Amino acid sequence: MDFAVALLVFKSLSIIASLIMVMHQIGGDRVYGIFFAGLGSVLFLPGFYHTWIVYYAYKGYKDFSFDNIPPV
Structure with a gap:
C-alpha cells in the first residue's frame, strides 16, 4: 500500500515538474520535459x-478487498 501511494505522489510531481519544464519556467530542455511527462504518465497509472x-x-465496498492487490 505504501508503495502504491508513493508511486502515485512522486509520479504526479514528476508530471507537474515536466509540464513546468516544457513551459520554460525552470531550467532544462523541452525534450527532457516531454520525456519526464511521458515517463510520469506511464508510471502514474499503476500507482x-x-x-x-x-x-x-x-x-x-463490495467486490474490493486487499487480496486484489498483487504482491510487489
Whole structure:
C-alpha cells in the first residue's frame, strides 16, 4: 500500500515538474520535459490503480478487498 501511494505522489510531481519544464519556467530542455511527462504518465497509472483498490477496500465496498492487490 505504501508503495502504491508513493508511486502515485512522486509520479504526479514528476508530471507537474515536466509540464513546468516544457513551459520554460525552470531550467532544462523541452525534450527532457516531454520525456519526464511521458515517463510520469506511464508510471502514474499503476500507482493510481492500486491506490484506488486500497481506498475502496478500506472503505468496505463490495467486490474490493486487499487480496486484489498483487504482491510487489
